[in-house]
Amino acid sequence: MTDAILVLNAGSSSIKFSVFLVEQDQLKLNLNGQIEGLFTSPRFLAKSTDGTVISEKAWGEGVKLDHDGAIEHLRVFLGELRGKLRPVGIGHRVVLGGLKYFQPVRVNAQVLADLEQLIPLVPLHQPHNLAPIRLLLQRMPDVPQVACFDTAFHHTNPPLAQMYALPKELNDAGVRRYGFHGLSYEYIASVLPEAAPDAAAGRTVVLHLGNGSSMCAMNAGKSVATTMGFSALDGLPMGTRCGTLDPGVILFLLDHRKMDVRAIEKLLSSQSGLLGVSGISSDVRNLLESQEPRAKLALDLYVYRIGRELGSLAAALGGLDAIVFTAGIGQNAVPIRASICRDAAWLGVELDPAANNKGGPCITTPRSRVTGLVLRTDEELMIARHALRTVAGTPKEQTNILARTP
Secondary structure (H helix, E strand, O other), X not given: OEEEEEEEEEOOOEEEEEEEEEEOOEEEEEEEEEEEOOOOOOEEEEEEXXXXXXXXXXXXXXXXXXXXXXXXXXXXXXXXXXXXXXXXXEEEEEOOOOOOOOOOEEOOHHHHHHHHOOHHHOOOOHHHHHHHHHHHHHHOOOOOEEEEEOOHHHHHOOHHHHOOOOOHHHHHOOOOOOOOOHHHHHHHHHHHHHHOHHHHHOEEEEEEOOOOOEEXXXXXXXXXXXXXXXXOOOOOOOOOOOOOOOHHHHHHHHHOOOOOHHHHHHHHHHOOHHHHHHXXXXXXXXXXXXXXXXXXXXXXXXXXXXXXXXXXXXXHHOOOOEEEEEHHHHHHOHXXXXXXXXXXXXXXXXXXXXXXXXXXXXXXXXXXXXXXXEOOOOHHHHHHHHHHHHHOOOOHHHOOHXXXXX
16 A cells, blocks of 8 residues: 545635655655536546546536535545555645745644634635635544645745835735745746756746746745735736736726626636736637737737836846746747747847747757746645655554545
């Protein structure tokens, strides 16, 4: 029987999961999948690393499977693997750790209560991240659960980089720049020394470009500034999120459009960004293929904002030695990378088009003063590493999730 770490990433309508085998203190992905379409048309799919479907189920249109039901189905599925795997811990992605939690932490009732207090700060993410933890604490209290925070990596930002120009009372209450996508940045920082030692030791900006997009300035592998702030709406325009917005726009929507808070929340989080500007899609692939002028406009705005933020982050670093593209768009959208590098020529970026077309890992010429890299991120593996380290020393006989019968 092989020890394993289960990783859960719960959102509002889906729960993604991965199972990593623990072999001689090394983690190896064994299977992954998700339960998506919660509350509407739920579907379960689990695959092995070669893409083979291990298990699947569709509940049908209109079936409102909630997080409780999804976790129960996943528990039963894992129970069917009894005799093969023995998970020794469960790692969870939690968006916000607040001022108190900036290291992975084993969750108990008090930790959960602390994290629930942060829900008003990130109402679109935190409740869903915590739902599986709460359920599993009740149903499997003997299984170690570890919360891993998207904000933790940015705890090294200087105090000035975390502040807003607001009254001290609000800052003390937690209204400050936290930054997100930290697990992705932390993974890149962990593999950069092998991929590019000079970049790892120097001043690097990592571009996490996906449906949610942000950028992080690292000095010797430590975060010093990032584009997201108090919430994941800040910074770059994204698939459906607005990015940086003048607060006066919110006041205008409240006063003159008579929109309520929930309507504004929906507008800024799910109707804006690439989707809002293009009127076509939030998917960069669709926009690149489209001949519609507004599709090009949306991509041009995306690239422009990235260029503005790159200059800002280079200033925070006092110079620039490397840029790293990662996540879905960063790893796969060749034209987007080319446009960003073209606009960054003033910083010393000289693109190698042939290398960029091949996907790197190095996409700049030998003459380029700034090295450009494409690296695959792996937030799930980062969570699994944290979970394994945190539960190290816990008696295995107390952590047998698969021994529990449905």
